[in-house]
Amino acid sequence: MATTTLHPPIAQPYRRSALYEWITTTDHKKIGILYFINSFVFFFIGGLLALGVRAELAQPGLQFVNEDLYNQFFTIHASAMLFLFIIPIGAAFGNYVVPLMVGAPDMAFPRINALSFWMLPAAGILMMGGFLAVGGAAAEGWTSYPPLAGPAYSGTGTDLWLMAVTLIGTSSILTAINFLVTIFKMRAPGLTLFRLPIMVWTQIVTSVLTLLATPVLASALIMQFIDRNYGGNYFDPGNGGSVVLWQNVFWFYSHPAVYIMILPFMGIISEVLPVFSRKPLFGYRAFVFATVAIGALGFSVWAHHMFTTGQVFLPFFALFTFLIAVPTGVKMFNWIATLWRGQLVLKTPLLFAIGFLTMFLIGGLNGAFAAAVPVDFAIHDTYYVVAHLHYVLFGGSVFGVMAGIYYWFPKMTGRMLDETVGKIHWLLMFIGFNLAFFPQHQLGLVGMPRRIADYAADAGWGDLNLVSTVGAFLIAASTLPFLWNIFASLRAGEVAGDDPWEGNTLEWATSSPPPPYNFDHLPEIHSTRPVFDLRHGADAGSTH
Amino acid sequence: MHPLKHPRNAMFVGIVFIAVGIVFWAWPTIAGGYFEPAGLTLLVLLGVAMSVMAYVLVAGSPRD
Amino acid sequence: MTTPELALAPIGEEHSPVATLPHDARGGISNPVLGMLLFIVSEIMFFSGLFAAYFNVRALAIEWPPADIEGFGINPIIVVATGCLVTSSFFAQTAVRAIRRGDRTTFLRAISITLGLGISFLALEFTDWTILYSEGITMGSGVFGTTYFTMTGFHFAHVVGGVVMLSVVLYRGMLGQFSASHHDMVEATDLYWHFVDIVWVVLVITLYLLPGR
Numbered sequence: 001m002a003t004t005t006l007h008p009p010i011a012q013p014y015r016r017s018a019l020y021e022w023i024t025t026t027d028h029k030k031i032g033i034l035y036f037i038n039s040f041v042f043f044f045i046g047g048l049l050a051l052g053v054r055a056e057l058a059q060p061g062l063q064f065v066n067e068d069l070y071n072q073f074f075t076i077h078a079s080a081m082l083f084l085f086i087i088p089i090g091a092a093f094g095n096y097v098v099p100l101m102v103g104a105p106d107m108a109f110p111r112i113n114a115l116s117f118w119m120l121p122a123a124g125i126l127m128m129g130g131f132l133a134v135g136g137a138a139a140e141g142w143t144s145y146p147p148l149a150g151p152a153y154s155g156t157g158t159d160l161w162l163m164a165v166t167l168i169g170t171s172s173i174l175t176a177i178n179f180l181v182t183i184f185k186m187r188a189p190g191l192t193l194f195r196l197p198i199m200v201w202t203q204i205v206t207s208v209l210t211l212l213a214t215p216v217l218a219s220a221l222i223m224q225f226i227d228r229n230y231g232g233n234y235f236d237p238g239n240g241g242s243v244v245l246w247q248n249v250f251w252f253y254s255h256p257a258v259y260i261m262i263l264p265f266m267g268i269i270s271e272v273l274p275v276f277s278r279k280p281l282f283g284y285r286a287f288v289f290a291t292v293a294i295g296a297l298g299f300s301v302w303a304h305h306m307f308t309t310g311q312v313f314l315p316f317f318a319l320f321t322f323l324i325a326v327p328t329g330v331k332m333f334n335w336i337a338t339l340w341r342g343q344l345v346l347k348t349p350l351l352f353a354i355g356f357l358t359m360f361l362i363g364g365l366n367g368a369f370a371a372a373v374p375v376d377f378a379i380h381d382t383y384y385v386v387a388h389l390h391y392v393l394f395g396g397s398v399f400g401v402m403a404g405i406y407y408w409f410p411k412m413t414g415r416m417l418d419e420t421v422g423k424i425h426w427l428l429m430f431i432g433f434n435l436a437f438f439p440q441h442q443l444g445l446v447g448m449p450r451r452i453a454d455y456a457a458d459a460g461w462g463d464l465n466l467v468s469t470v471g472a473f474l475i476a477a478s479t480l481p482f483l484w485n486i487f488a489s490l491r492a493g494e495v496a497g498d499d500p501w502e503g504n505t506l507e508w509a510t511s512s513p514p515p516p517y518n519f520d521h522l523p524e525i526h527s528t529r530p531v532f533d534l535r536h537g538a539d540a541g542s543t544h
Numbered sequence: 545m546h547p548l549k550h551p552r553n554a555m556f557v558g559i560v561f562i563a564v565g566i567v568f569w570a571w572p573t574i575a576g577g578y579f580e581p582a583g584l585t586l587l588v589l590l591g592v593a594m595s596v597m598a599y600v601l602v603a604g605s606p607r608d
Numbered sequence: 609m610t611t612p613e614l615a616l617a618p619i620g621e622e623h624s625p626v627a628t629l630p631h632d633a634r635g636g637i638s639n640p641v642l643g644m645l646l647f648i649v650s651e652i653m654f655f656s657g658l659f660a661a662y663f664n665v666r667a668l669a670i671e672w673p674p675a676d677i678e679g680f681g682i683n684p685i686i687v688v689a690t691g692c693l694v695t696s697s698f699f700a701q702t703a704v705r706a707i708r709r710g711d712r713t714t715f716l717r718a719i720s721i722t723l724g725l726g727i728s729f730l731a732l733e734f735t736d737w738t739i740l741y742s743e744g745i746t747m748g749s750g751v752f753g754t755t756y757f758t759m760t761g762f763h764f765a766h767v768v769g770g771v772v773m774l775s776v777v778l779y780r781g782m783l784g785q786f787s788a789s790h791h792d793m794v795e796a797t798d799l800y801w802h803f804v805d806i807v808w809v810v811l812v813i814t815l816y817l818l819p820g821r
Contacts, residue, residue: 180601184601184604184605185604185605185606187606208594208597211597212590212593212594212597216586245582248580248582248583248586249582249586252583252586292557296557296560296561299561299587299590300561300564300587302583303580303583310578311578311580312578312580313568313571313572313577313578313579313580314577315571315575315577316567316568316571316572
């Protein structure tokens with residue numbers, strides 16, 4: 001029988017412009033990069049607002065802005081950093097890395113994934129649009145307490161803020177559903193729950209917190225919107241409402257929210273430390289249970305933000321707040337044990353990870369002091385709290401972000417970031433951060449309140465404020481080598497290859513960057529370190 | 545089946561919050577002190593929601 | 609992909625509540641249905657915030673309903689509306705069971721009745737609101753009015769969402785897009801509709817039937 005070899009034309013994707021591709025993409029990797037870009041835009045906007053705050057506070061006297069504009073600065077600084085930078089960038093890392101780590105070709109709901117992303121720039125525009133509104137942007141603090149945030153004392157900017165945060169919350173909830181379905185349903189064969197990377201476990205707990213807590217925030221924001229615009233009385237004591245009601249419902253979300261803001265980055269640290277110590281993560285199961293415990297306990301402590309209202313049952317909340325130190329301590333000791341006697345590879349990801357450990361330790365310790373009710377009565381609404389929150393959110397989360405960027409940039413782009421420039425970035429950021437925030441402990445202890453545009457010249461607060469401002473500008477300066485590194489490496493960085501760090505987890509088993517469908521072949525999975533096993537032969541590994 | 549894989553056992557994590565809610569109500573009621581109805585409502589409904597979530601995630605997972 | 613065989617039932621006893629939900633080849637609940645269940649979980653928490661606010665302001669009040677609220681109580685419109693919604697859930701479940709066995713005719717009829725009852729609920733609820741407004745009980749009538757209209761208002765919005773979903777199900781069903789092995793959207797809509805029904809029952813008990821003070 002005569003046979004003919006057929007050469008059918010190879011199907012090519014219908015070529016479209018790059019802009020169209022990026023706007024309409026449903027690929028989790030591209031969406032992850034879009035999340036990164038949006039997050040960093042708002043990191044810089046939030047950072048500029050912080051510089052405005054610090055410039056004004058450097059010395060007594062109102063040099064640059066009036067009180068009203070100052071209030072808008074600190075409100076939008078915090079709102080942009082929390083809602084438009086740190087929470088979405090946790091989703092950015094999750095979006096890029098989680099499907100790869102579980103061996104899936106994409107997220108469970110790719111189109112909803114795209115929708116989740118595009119809600120964020122829209123929300124950001126709404127929130128920033130407040131600056132152009134009559135009366136300016138929201139100016140009541142990111143906590144938006146009535147009556148200051150009620151109809152009598154605030155304007156359009158606050159309504160825009162409420163709408164923006166509701167939109168961001170909706171985006172987060174959809175993403176949480178996406179992560180949970182992806183992780184529970186789309187894992188590669190052999191990848192049991194107890195073989196998942198800790199990065200994925202932290203994304204599970206973060207998604208659970210987001211799913212359960214964020215809707216409560218949405219209900220609070222809507223109640224405030226109704227009070228402001230439809231004659232509602234939720235928070236109006238004159239008509240049967242209560243201002244402390246707002247605080248309860250708001251903090252019921254906002255306390256779990258701080259775990260949403262730290263857990264993904266604890267996950268990143270848990271991936272970076274084993275790879276750069278050349279050792280397995282110490283106490284894997286303990287990490288899983290500690291992560292779940294932190295998430296669970298985090299729901300029971302919300303009123304520790306309200307100790308001074310007189311309408312809180314203090315012992316319950318103080319007890320549960322102290323309890324959270326236990327699983328957190330377990331994680332700290334396990335991270336240290338991972339580093340202990342390891343063959344440390346002192347590259348930038350590890351430097352940021354060690355920065356995380358030391359700075360988050362300080363933030364955790366000063367938080368534990370605040371959990372004691374008598375201490376809190378003295379330091380509530382002072383700069384001590386500002387020091388605490390920045391040590392955990394910047395010293396913790398942002399250092400975790402940087403560790404993750406330096407670690408996964410090669411995977412996302414195929415290029416290595418420059419090591420020397422990275423170390424300069426780290427050093428400047430570490431020094432600047434501590435200069436900016438360590439003095440604030442003392443400022444809080446001597447009584448400097450939060451959210452004030454100015455202070456008396458004879459208060460004696462000028463010197464420490466000046467030091468803090470210098471630190472803030474040093475942080476700003478440190479972002480310049482970081483940006484330079486990103487752009488220069490994209491153009492001419494050293495080619496990374498599939499696995500430049502000798503990693504453990506599945507994302508290193510494919511090209512850098514991965515193809516659209518992620519994997520040509522998946523290695524067999526018998527442990528928590530499938531790529532380690534592949535590299536060393538399954539019998540050589542001692543992982544379970 | 546391993547206890548950690550049984551969906552009914554997964555609901556335990558939500559029941560915990562209903563227990564926390566009971567403590568939240570009982571402790572100030574017995575010892576004297578402020579009791580917040582909003583807090584009890586949120587904790588109990590959180591327990592319900594979390595039980596449902598844990599159940600469907602475990603029950604809905606693939607068998608392997 | 610939906611497979612009704614028990615052999616591919618999800619982890620758990622054969623008679624578990626999720627055993628009859630659509631499963632995919634590896635034995636889990638299908639992705640869209642699991643996604644809808646998780647969405648419903650988040651909606652439980654959304655309503656929790658509203659209920660928490662209600663119980664908080666109720667505890668603060670000297671009497672409840674407050675003295676200046678007159679003419680509020682369980683009335684025939686609310687009873688009939690509740691009947692409509694509860695009955696509609698039975699028809700929704702009938703529709704799902706029908707399409708699971710491939711009976712498109714029963715499925716379409718039952719979905720149409722569900723949709724009709726849902727729209728009736730909306731009309732009755734709207735009528736009740738109009739009557740309350742004419743009696744002077746409005747969104748601004750102290751926290752009583754605010755909480756009442758916010759909670760029933762958001763429930764109304766959720767029913768509207770459900771009505772939209774049921775309409776799409778009916779439309780796609782009439783085009784023949786659902787079969788015994790492919791009907792995830794019907795399952796998801798049905799679950800959402802039951803949720804909306806349960807929230808209404810809890811709302812009626814809370815807002816109308818709990819003893820006053």
